[in-house]
Amino acid sequence: MTDLPVIDPAQLRLSVAPMMDWTDSHCRVFHRLIAPHARLYSEMVHANAVIHGDRARLLAMDPVEHPVALQLGGSEPELLAQAARIGAETGFDEINLNCGCPSDRVQAGRFGACLMREPELVAESVAAMVAACATLDRHVPVTVKCRLGVDDDHDYDRFRAFIDRIADAGCAMFIVHARNAWLQGLSPKENREVPPLRYDWAYRLKRERPDLQIIVNGGIADADEATEHLQHTDGAMLGRAAYHDPYLLHRLDVAWFGGDLRSRAELLRALRPYVEAQLARGVFLKHITRHLLGLFAGERGGRAFRQILSEGAHKPGADWSLVEQAIAVTESFAHA
Incomplete structure (x- = not known):
């Protein structure tokens, strides 16, 4: 297992998921204002876009957003390493590799949830990203957001082996979207709702790998659910619930970290x-x-x-x- 420095545990208790077309810099500034202690994530940006695209737009970030992570998509270790370095130099506090998105676009490009079936490639990518960020004058961790498996993969041991292989490559924090990704027959929206949630897999992983930081994600709809996850993992990541009802974020921030509830x-x-x-x-x-x-x-x-x-x-x-x-x-x- 990795012995890399872990992220400040207080920063992991509450986070807002990376969401395409939603969690841009304007959104994150708003979320930071209402949830001062939450960890924020960018939309997924493909490594190629970071390297060759409009960085001023794609990597836009206001200083108030910290701590904020850049989520990358891709499956070519050299390109991911280059993009990770660029993101870290831009000022992001974490570089997160997407191993969970099930859309047709990511399947065509062999990244996202497809990577759940290629642990060696993910490990190679993570190791390259870690090495690319290691020469900076500050620690910028490389983390992974994944599913439990793909399609009919219902083997916990296979899931844990995936985590172990990536941890050995230098990743100490995993965001577990606690359901499978179906690569055929379900839309991205259905992939967020149809495959059953198995929070117990994330809980078990944390028990069996206590040195890893495990964040649970997927289907968390209210404050009571989010709070329950803190009894078993290092944090709860909210997605659409936080976006559609941002005051929920504020209530959780006050409940978990203190402060006054503002109107x-x-x-x-x-x-x-x-x-x-x-x-x-x-x-x-x-x-x-x-x-x-x-x-x-x-x-x-x-x-x-x-x-x-x-x-x-x-x-x-x-x-x-x-x-x-x-x-x-x-x-x-x-x-x-």
Whole structure:
């Protein structure tokens, strides 16, 4: 097993999953504001894109986001090592290799969940990434996000052997999306919902490999579920629940780390300086407010809040006054 330094355990208790088209820098700045102690993850970026693409856009990051990880896709060790080095030099605090995404695109490119069946290739990739980051003047860990298996792989020992092989290559932290990935017959959305969850595999892995840091992910829908996982693993990673109901993140952060519970309106108004700075740079309001739509989920006025932002943010000249208008509607419901 690896004897690499582990990540500060406090940083692993609560994290937000990497989500394509969602967890961009604007989203992460918002999540950092509402959950000061959460670990944040970028969208998955293919190693080729990091090396040859628009890095200013693909690796955009605001200093307030730390600790924040870059998730990479790919299956060529040399390219992954080069991309990992670039990400680390950009300032990301962790480089995470995606071994769990089941989409057609990743299957065509032989990466994502396909890698669950190629432990030697993953180990070679991780070792190359670790070596590429080792010469920096700070420790940037290389981690892996994986599933339990692929299709009809229902052998815990095979799953544990995969983990052991990657750990030997220099990975001390694993995010376990606790269900299989089906490469045929299920869409990516169905892959997040249909294969049964087996949290017990993640729990058992932590018991049997206590030196590894194990984060559980997949299907965590509320605060009680998330809190239960802390009894068995090093942390809980929330995905769509955190995005669609971001106030859940705030409640968990306060419950697990302390501090005062702030109102939704107060949290949102604290984002104003960032929003106005982005608008001054030419960013359209809609690119930021799309991540705010769920803030009043389940609250009176929540639908009106979403409607005002959805219909107004794309219009020319849309500015912070639209956000205030949306907040005012929720406050009118509260006082009705």
